[in-house]
Amino acid sequence: MKIGALDKFSLIDYSGYTTTIIFTxxxxxxxxxxxxxxxxxxxQFEEPIPFKNVFEFLKKRKGLLDAVEFTGGEPTLQIDLLDKMRDIKALGYKIKLDTNGTNPEVVRKAISENLVDYIAMDVKGSxxxxxxxxxxxxxxxxIKESINLIKNSAPDYEFRTTLIRGFHDETEMEKIGKLISNAKRYYIQNAHFDKTVKPNFKRHPLTKETLIKFCEIVKKFNVNCEIRG
Ligand code: SF4
Structure with a gap:
């Protein structure tokens, strides 16, 4: 597993749990x-952090921390993700997985082996x-397979969309609502452009009123939509 960064203690990423975040x-x-x-x-990759160092840390914090989150990057690209989840589960941690939904096979295995407690999937747009x-x-x-899989069999989950002016408008939100209809939890949030994959990519943030309107559109599809951030 290629680990690019580690946040040893977070209170905000996995609601209700003290969490160590592994960035692949x-x-x-x-x-x-x-x-x-x-x-x-x-x-831009730095020298990866060895998994054994992270695992030693988690062994020492057993009983003091609640959960481990895999985020990225895209964690499901790591060929040993499920092995590492098994190791961490054996220590008694809850596991949250962030994914872009391109690998439903990995997500399915993680769910069927009870390796994951919460899945957060980015839904980029229509x-x-x-x-x-x-x-x-x-x-x-x-993407559709992952959405349906997560809706129907994840122990707990959310979908979420980072909103970008020029990409997301009312028509787009109608289509997203339809795509994730009946979803238990859906968060929308404005993007931050301090550093970006495409250099100097910047758009004006959407207004609070627009975000409220977008949530109302998605709610028509029986989706529990909230604004984050
Ligand atoms: S925002 Fe896009 S490019 Fe960045 S980690 Fe997520 S899926 Fe990959």
Missing amino acids: QGCNFRCPFCHNPELVLPE IERYDEIAGVPVNKEK
Whole structure:
């Protein structure tokens, strides 16, 4: 597993739990607005942190910390992700997985082996605009498969969208609402552009009123939408 960064203690990423966050290196998307270029662009990768160091830390903190989160980058690209989840589960931690939904096979295995307690999947936009927003050609069938899999079998989950002016409008939100209809939890948030995968990518943030309107649109599809951040 290629670990690009570690946040030993977070109270905000996995609601209700003290969490260690493992940031994996590498992503198969190139969302222009992505604020983690150092985890996405190979030329910006730092020397990876050995998993054994992280595991030793988790062994020592057993009983003091509640959970471990895998985020990235795209964690499901790590070929030993499930092995590492098994090791961490054996210590008694809860596990949260962040994913872009391109690897439903890995997500399915993690769910069926009870390796994951919470899944957060990014829904980039409507199926029609996925390639443009992700910055690469995307297998949309895999995205739909992950959405349905997570809705129907994840122990707990959320979908979420980072909103970008010019990508997301009312029509787009209608389509996203339909795509994730009946979802238990959906968060929308404005992007931050301090550092981005596409250099100097910047858009004006959407107004609070627009975000409220977007949530109302998505709610028509029986989706529990909230604004984050
Ligand atoms: S925002 Fe996009 S490019 Fe960045 S880690 Fe997530 S899926 Fe990858």
